[in-house]
Amino acid sequence: MTGATFAQRVAAIAAAFTLTAGAAAAQDLKIGVVNPFSGGMALYGDEMTRGYDIAADQANAKGGVLGRKVVVLRASATNPQEAIAAVEQLIGRDKVDVLSGTYVTAIANAASEAALNNNKLYWETNALARDLTDRGLPNFTRTGPDSTAFARRSVEGTLQLVIPKLGKTAKDMKVWIEHEDSAFGTSIAKEQERLLKEAGVQVTLGSHSARAVDLSDSILRAKNAAPDLWLSTGYVTDHNLLLRTAREQSFRPAAMMLVGTGDTFETLESVGKDFLNGILLVSYPRADVSESFGPGAAAFLAAYRAKYNRDPIAPQAMSAFVGFKILLETIAAAGTTDYEKVIATVAKADKPLGTYETGYGLKLDKTMQNTRALPVIAQWQDGHVKAVFPKEAIAPGGTMLDLGRK
Amino acid sequence: MINPDGASAFAPASSAGAADRTGPRTRSAPRVKTFASELPRALLVLGLLSGLVYLYSGDTFTLNTLAAAFLFAGLSSAWNIIGGFGGQFSLGHSVFFAVGAYTTANLYLKAGISPWIALAPAALLAALVACLLSWPVFRLRGPFFAIATMAFTEVALALGNYMESITGGTRGMSIPFRLGFANMIFRDRLSYALLMLGFAALCLLVVLAVHRSRLGYYLQAVRDNEQAARAAGISVLRVKLMGMALSAALTGIGGGLFFMQVRVADPAALLSLFEFGVKFALIALIGGLGTIYGPLLGALVVIPLESWLRAELGGIVPGANLIVLSLCLILAALFMKHGIVGSLQRLFTIATRRIPR
């Protein structure tokens, strides 16, 4: 173990020498990625970074950006203190030009501040919490949807899809909002509650821990309230447990809508296609959106399959891919990686919805949040996930099923 | 009460075991070491550490690692007061850590009190909480004490998530970036490294003072044989409580410093059993349980190793850095049963024995 620290010092000294000698390496456009690559979120950190890698490959195939080859460098962080270390590692040791990420809000929060201390851009493609852009950091922007966009989309779905389908009005509609109790679920659920109450819908809130061994209590509470719609935000494992418990407890509200997860093969395996049929999903746009809604989505899917020999596990990858693509476009347009100039350039951008693979456009608000990045609502239909809202996203021949509940 | 026959049957063996692992504090040494006689060595160590900071003052990545290592050196030394000297194997120190962190952050954010000053109430509150919590569980011993303190962490986590006004709830709490010495917010990593070095120095000096004080000897007596200590007229509970209070106060200060450095945390992060509660003890064990410099050495080895592995392997295969780290920990446990300090002492003894021949 003492040998390791010694090796570290040797490495540090060696790095100091290469720095002075290796001016040629500065030809590359180095982009550092801060994400969790271990722990419970490792899969999603990796999946997002695959999206970056594909975007970098495509840019390099066209001769790079500003004539420089795009190189993606990874640094792992599972909590804020590791995020700071990751930024120092990427900037101090790897000499990256720009930083990007992040699957987890708390990591994005600490990493972007550390980046600002080093005068570097922090380009956020995924992390959800609204607070991130509300901080007003001058080196920070977010290209993907934030938590309020997810909440808004799920409420739109409730008002425009579910209520008409059930033949109800907002006044006699009862919604149970279930959420996992970390920042992710809480921030979305609070916003859903606010918006639904505004629309006059009756709302009850329930929370659970994503680590809980049993969620029967959460399901029984919801069952007791007899809601028309059960609207839940959670991670993969807790959503699966909730759905399995709902099946066991014969909890079948007229409609169910999952936010964030529940769209993967693994949920299908876990819960079975019969129970899933008709359940609505609010998620990042998936590769199954129509070509007119998300031009190039099919090509992204093909590129992912070619590089990794399988389908994307989570829709975060395509959203990350688009965010990274916008970053590279913006750097090319700004002609520099200087954060003030890059942010000034992206602030002026004005691209309509439907410009990118995910159906996103690009128009930032004052807080540097992209207002044209919206989640999509999909539905489980006979073991497959199909986009159903907004209308333009529906693939040719697609339609919305009944909600499947009795 | 324990079976008295059993206790006396075990007593000689255990005290022999204890003497075995004590190096510099062996009571058969010709001169009793005092705070004053130990001080120069401690200052030398601190001087060397300052030199290390100076050496790396241009390398922010290493400085950041050093800051973390110093922080954990301090925290682990603080844990060592009750866990090592006192033999009370607490796994719940992250509770006191979080109490310190939230006290400092709340006083700074809501009352505008400089963190430098807020550290004092943070330490006091952490000590108070520690006394209240550990009073009832001090009658438990060994693994039962460890598990009970572990349970505190879980209760505190649930309560922390619930008390949104103090902790920000599950969404966490963040401190805005307002540069300034009075705010304890710096742009450069050097300041943080020095800050944490200061904390490590404080903890080291307190440990030194305690170790050579009446309290220190009482704590060790309680650890080695509670029955005998009680028979000798030591108020066991009082000694344990004092050790715990002191340990928790320093831990609370560490919590405050940690929060001001990271400036964003939620209860799940601060009360993480594995990031903090277990790690304090783990570092002390790797370095040398119940020794003065063990926790310091442990932190200076474990934290840089962890950070280096994360940087080198973290992005390649998921979890690869932690696989190597855990293998290192298991090997360290197997081959350095008395920690780094114990192994160094054995080497030293072997070396000095050979010289006369």
Added chain:
Amino acid sequence: MADLANIVAVGILLGGIYALVSVGLNLIFGVIRIVNFAQGEFVMLGMYGTYAAYTFLRVDPYLALVVVLPGLFLFGAIVQRLILAPLRTEPTMQIFATFGLLMLLENVVLALTRGTAYSVTSVVAQTSIGIGGVQVGLVRLVALAAATGVAVALGLFLKHSMLGRAIRAVAQDRSAARLVGVNVDRIYMLTFGIGAALAGLAGCLLTPIYTLSPQIGTSFILPAFAVVVLGGLGSVLGAYIGGFIVGLTEAFAGYYLDPALKHAVLFAVFIAVLIVRPSGLFGQVGAEEVGLRDQS
């Protein structure tokens, strides 16, 4: 009333799960006095073993027991011999060796699977029975039955078989056991192996309930410690009943109070019981006062 009946059913079924997970931990903790942090990871390994058998051998998850049980017994025995036995004189180091093992196992599985979550389906998992307005999932019923069966079998084994008696002798007084000719080292290895195999059994039976992730073991470990200490160290009956106490406490607190607070209530109850009756409800009085050091 229907509410109450439902919650009691939920609590008892959850208690069955906890009892099942804790029985191996209780054996290890009670006999070898090791705080085995890695016990939850053994359950996790049992789950992934079941998943592997289900995927590659195409057998029903319950049939995977045939592979998983001996596999984990062997693994446990090897771990004990290689890592824990050399540390017998250093109980605190033992704790950290098991902690290192926890990290190692979790991350090896993470590295192998990338962290992808897995689930298995079984006919049993799809079935749920309604008894007078109370809904009961068949998988949970199976787990409850298995917990009961294991508790009875283990109780009989410890009481009547030669090996069981030797294990109890070592648990009570290892020097005396050694004097009467018990091979203490061998008993330790076997006990740890049996404890790991029981964790594997739990993992196997719980696979149809949960979604597998490398971190799932850590969700079980703290409640399992609560079960063992509440029930009473070294008492098989204690671990069984402790499971139900924890299960019912959680279900009631979750339903009537708030799901967010159920862990706080559970551990507050746990600490309270520990203070009032440190030896647990069914444990040998005085066991808790034998410190780590006195063991060596």
